[in-house]
Amino acid sequence: MAVATSDSILARSLITDRRSTNFGLKNEVCRGKVVPCRAGGKVKGKGNGRVEVKAVVQIGGLEEGKKAKDEMGLDVVSEEELREKGFLGMRKTKLVCTIGPACCSLQDLEKLALGGMNVARLNMCHNTRDWHRDVIKKINQLNEEKGFCVSVMIDTEGSQIHVLDHGAPSSVKAEEGSTWLFTAQKLEGSPPFAIQANYEGFSEGIEVGDELVIDGGMASFQVIEKVGNDLRCKCTDSGLFLPRAKFSFWRNGKLVARNSELPTLSKKDWADIEFGVSEGVDFIALSFVNDADPVRQLKNYLYMRSSRSTRVLAKVESLESLQKLKEIVEASDGIMVARGDLGVEIPYEQIPTVQEEITRVCREMNKPIIVASQLLESMVEYPTPTRAEVADVSEAVRQYADALMLSGESAIGPYGQKALSILQMASSRMELWSREENRQSILHQRRLGVSLPDRIAEQICNCAVEMANNLGVDAIFVYTKHGQMASLLSRNRPYPPIFAFTSDNGTRMALNLQWGVIPLLVELSDDDMEANISTTIELIRRKGMLKPGDVVMVVSDLTPTHINSTAFQSIQVKTVV
Ligand SMILES: Nc1ncnc2c1ncn2[C@@H]1O[C@H](COP(=O)(O)OP(=O)(O)OP(=O)(O)O)[C@@H](O)[C@H]1O
Ligand SMILES: CC(=O)C(=O)O
Ligand SMILES: [K+]
Ligand SMILES: [Mg+2]
Numbered sequence: 104m105a106v107a108t109s110d111s112i113l114a115r116s117l118i119t120d121r122r123s124t125n126f127g128l129k130n131e132v133c134r135g136k137v138v139p140c141r142a143g144g145k146v147k148g149k150g151n152g153r154v155e156v157k158a159v160v161q162i163g164g165l166e167e168g169k170k171a172k173d174e175m176g177l178d179v180v181s182e183e184e185l186r187e188k189g190f191l192g193m194r195k196t197k198l199v200c201t202i203g204p205a206c207c208s209l210q211d212l213e214k215l216a217l218g219g220m221n222v223a224r225l226n227m228c229h230n231t232r233d234w235h236r237d238v239i240k241k242i243n244q245l246n247e248e249k250g251f252c253v254s255v256m257i258d259t260e261g262s263q264i265h266v267l268d269h270g271a272p273s274s275v276k277a278e279e280g281s282t283w284l285f286t287a288q289k290l291e292g293s294p295p296f297a298i299q300a301n302y303e304g305f306s307e308g309i310e311v312g313d314e315l316v317i318d319g320g321m322a323s324f325q326v327i328e329k330v331g332n333d334l335r336c337k338c339t340d341s342g343l344f345l346p347r348a349k350f351s352f353w354r355n356g357k358l359v360a361r362n363s364e365l366p367t368l369s370k371k372d373w374a375d376i377e378f379g380v381s382e383g384v385d386f387i388a389l390s391f392v393n394d395a396d397p398v399r400q401l402k403n404y405l406y407m408r409s410s411r412s413t414r415v416l417a418k419v420e421s422l423e424s425l426q427k428l429k430e431i432v433e434a435s436d437g438i439m440v441a442r443g444d445l446g447v448e449i450p451y452e453q454i455p456t457v458q459e460e461i462t463r464v465c466r467e468m469n470k471p472i473i474v475a476s477q478l479l480e481s482m483v484e485y486p487t488p489t490r491a492e493v494a495d496v497s498e499a500v501r502q503y504a505d506a507l508m509l510s511g512e513s514a515i516g517p518y519g520q521k522a523l524s525i526l527q528m529a530s531s532r533m534e535l536w537s538r539e540e541n542r543q544s545i546l547h548q549r550r551l552g553v554s555l556p557d558r559i560a561e562q563i564c565n566c567a568v569e570m571a572n573n574l575g576v577d578a579i580f581v582y583t584k585h586g587q588m589a590s591l592l593s594r595n596r597p598y599p600p601i602f603a604f605t606s607d608n609g610t611r612m613a614l615n616l617q618w619g620v621i622p623l624l625v626e627l628s629d630d631d632m633e634a635n636i637s638t639t640i641e642l643i644r645r646k647g648m649l650k651p652g653d654v655v656m657v658v659s660d661l662t663p664t665h666i667n668s669t670a671f672q673s674i675q676v677k678t679v680v
Pocket of ligand 1: 226
């Protein structure tokens with residue numbers, strides 16, 4: 104097994120416990136690569152000071168015959184990573200890639216899947232439904248034919264005031280002192296010094312003297328005259344109008360909040376949602392959520408449509424959403440910190456602290472969190488990231504975000520695969536450092552559960568992770584129907600990976616977004632937990648990925664039909680013999 108470098112706190116404590124001096128790990132640092140690997144010595148099994156909560160079972164001897172790959176339900180990328188890096192070397196932070204014209208061929212999608220893409224994001228702001236359908240088809244094909252496990256997310260357009268998209272890729276420059284007309288009227292051709300807004304009421308409530316900021320600071324104007332609904336503005340800070348550039352209005356240094364006037368779920372969004380449901384997508388990310396209502400509305404709708412396995416993510420990208428953060432987190436299945444638009448609504452310098460706070464709230468409330476936008480922005484153009492971008496990525500990993508997301512870097516940039524590999528390397532490196540620094544121990548877990556069974560499940564997971572870390576087990580196995588126990592384990596950010604066995608494909612695809620969880624689809628018995636445990640351990644052992652002496656912690660929340668469920672929740676530590 105691999106733990107941490109020999110001088111790490113974990114390794115030291117294991118040595119002091121006389122439990123496993125043979126658990127030392129060497130970090131092989133290649134250029135841009137951390138490969139945690141065994142430092143030699145064999146793990147002795149029973150009687151080697153290992154604590155066993157339950158019995159040590161002998162595992163082995165399952166009859167051959169069926170195809171192990173189908174039985175094991177492990178995706179090819181995790182399998183390869185496990186072989187190459189061992190349990191502890193498996194990446195915990197999940198990776199989301201926005202799919203666009205630069206990466207939508209079957210070959211490109213396969214390369215992203217091989218590169219560790221866990222979730223493919225489709226932004227419904229761009230392109231046609233046919234285009235999106237085609238991408239979803241290709242991802243399903245790769246999952247089925249090549250053994251990947253890539254979930255699909257659609258991201259709604261939502262309502263926002265921006266420059267009308269004429270489809271022209273070029274940007275327009277505004278010079279300081281020049282005067283511009285902002286209007287919602289249709290513009291014929293491209294008249295100079297005129298910009299068309301997408302929303303008729305864009306200037307409602309706006310007064311002469313207000314500041315109009317483009318894309319959170321790309322360019323700034325002052326309103327000098329209001330003629331009907333049109334605004335005549337003087338450029339006070341020169342800059343560019345990119346396609347779909349966003350507007351925000353400021354008065355006396357404060358945002359003039361406008362989002363509540365616009366529907367979070369427009370007609371087009373409902374049609375896109377309908378499309379997503381019929382295509383069986385795993386996640387729907389809602390843009391410009393201002394409170395919990397649209398999230399609840401969509402969840403009810405999915406429930407009525409019997410589409411319960413589709414998870415609803417709320418994107419935090421407005422001032423209003425920050426004010427209602429807790430109710431939004433509570434109502435949704437996960438959160439995306441959409442820093443692009445958030446940076447239009449709040450001053451830049453507040454983004455880092457806001458991100459850290461949202462990440463903390465999400466972990467406390469046990470909801471997965473994606474940190475999104477501009478992570479490696481310079482790679483839309485250049486083949487290497489800036490050092491500052493790498494530091495930003497690492498910081499999100501240090502904060503224990505569940506997932507990182509690529510936007511234009513993969514959608515339109517020529518270096519999408521490279522950008523993905525940089526996320527991969529930077530997260531592995533920071534995860535290793537966090538383990539060595541024992542940072543997991545500083546996480547404070549607020550009590551979540553209200554009912555006794557929920558509190559028992561939560562306590563079991565908290566204790567299981569503490570034990571797993573202290574014992575230096577190789578992997579945590581959990582058997583789960585809806586993913587609850589797996590996510591409670593993930594919330595504690597354990598050192599070993601969490602193998603979540605489920606017979607529900609929706610649960611499997613949803614768990615793809617959760618930190619440190621490797622979801623596996625297998626047939627599970629409702630009544631015979633021992634059979635589930637021995638079968639799954641055997642499947643992995645037979646693949647050569649569990650060896651004699653490896654220690655697995657088994658946590659279960661499957662409800663057997665014949666006994667009380669709480670009575671059956673358990674932690675067991677098993678040594679493979
Ligand atoms: N499906 C697509 N087709 C064409 N271009 C796309 C597609 N998806 C993304 N892009 C391009 O990639 C860029 C970055 O994508 P992304 O979706 O992250 O940005 P965005 O439009 O600013 O996001 P959002 O609207 O959710 O705030 C977009 O500005 C767009 O140019
Ligand atoms: C991702 C997204 O929507 C944003 O950053 O604004
Ligand atoms: K969007
Ligand atoms: Mg956005």
